[in-house]
Amino acid sequence: MMVRSLNHVSIITPEQIRQQVIWCNEHIIFGGNTLFFNSWIMSNVLFVDDLIDKQGNIRHELIIHRLKGRSNWINEMFMLINALPTSWRDALKEAVIEDLELPPILVKLKGSALCKSIDMVTTKEYYWSIVSTKFVKPWITGKWETLLNCPCNWSQIWYNRTLSLTQERHLSNFRYKFLHDILPNGVNLYKWQVATNNRCEICDTKNDICHMFIDCKRVKPLWHKVELLLTNKLNYHVQVSLRTLVCGLNTHNKRVNLLIIIAMYTIYKSWLLYKDTSKLKTVCLLKMLNTEVKKRMDNE
Numbered sequence: 001m002m003v004r005s006l007n008h009v010s011i012i013t014p015e016q017i018r019q020q021v022i023w024c025n026e027h028i029i030f031g032g033n034t035l036f037f038n039s040w041i042m043s044n045v046l047f048v049d050d051l052i053d054k055q056g057n058i059r060h061e062l063i064i065h066r067l068k069g070r071s072n073w074i075n076e077m078f079m080l081i082n083a084l085p086t087s088w089r090d091a092l093k094e095a096v097i098e099d100l101e102l103p104p105i106l107v108k109l110k111g112s113a114l115c116k117s118i119d120m121v122t123t124k125e126y127y128w129s130i131v132s133t134k135f136v137k138p139w140i141t142g143k144w145e146t147l148l149n150c151p152c153n154w155s156q157i158w159y160n161r162t163l164s165l166t167q168e169r170h171l172s173n174f175r176y177k178f179l180h181d182i183l184p185n186g187v188n189l190y191k192w193q194v195a196t197n198n199r200c201e202i203c204d205t206k207n208d209i210c211h212m213f214i215d216c217k218r219v220k221p222l223w224h225k226v227e228l229l230l231t232n233k234l235n236y237h238v239q240v241s242l243r244t245l246v247c248g249l250n251t252h253n254k255r256v257n258l259l260i261i262i263a264m265y266t267i268y269k270s271w272l273l274y275k276d277t278s279k280l281k282t283v284c285l286l287k288m289l290n291t292e293v294k295k296r297m298d299n300e
């Protein structure tokens with residue numbers, strides 16, 4: 001028996017290939033002969049489609065799972081793979097690529113003006129693109145530099161003026177929130193739809209981070225006290241400003257910058273403890289500052 005299913009078909013489609021009977025097919029030839037594996041036929045492996053997965057590959061494990069008699073399957077599999085026309089296998093794989101065709105993923109490498117398909121980018125090009133890419137600063141650093149109208153040394157701010165000063169989680173967490181401007185001041189509470197307005201209830205003015213820590217009349221005595229402590233105890237003269245709070249002070253004496261952070265934390269803690277405005281007005285920030293400083297700098 002010889003199956004002559006393709007004799008009159010000059011162009012065959014992948015779908016037609018899948019429908020071809022494997023056995024005794026004149027196009028599936030090994031050693032000059034068509035194939036006829038009885039155990040495969042009894043296992044209902046009849047068509048090319050039974051051999052090929054959706055990606056156009058011969059799936060050995062699926063075929064083995066179907067075969068009822070496996071005494072000579074390795075040899076038979078070898079014969080079958082070699083008997084299938086290469087043109088058929090290529091056509092089946094190409095058909096899958098066309099079916100699954102997705103929009104190309106475009107990438108723009110450093111130093112290149114044009115986008116390139118990701119398939120066309122070599123490993124070497126990726127490497128040099130990454131190596132030549134400079135570190136991108138968090139957006140908040142640009143915001144501070146605009147607000148302070150000067151560039152800031154951020155590695156110094158993050159490490160020398162924050163992490164190296166204290167092991168205390170409360171202080172480093174607070175400092176992180178301060179530098180990212182995510183503290184619960186009036187502006188943020190209003191933005192988060194927690195408050196009905198962004199005003200400071202003591203000064204009746206916009207309560208942004210600058211107001212909360214520097215401009216509010218509630219905190220003025222605290223900074224006056226801090227400036228006195230710095231002068232008298234640590235021999236450092238400064239008029240505290242928003243820049244002082246963000247960048248810290250240029251000194252090797254860690255206690256100077258630690259005192260600034262403790263004072264900032266005291267302001268923040270008072271807001272957390274006394275959300276009721278009437279209590280906030282009467283709370284003595286100087287007493288709180290004294291307590292917070294003593295906890296951490298008991299020599300002062």
Ligand SMILES: [Zn+2]
Nearest residue numbers: 200203216217
């Ligand atoms: Zn205020």
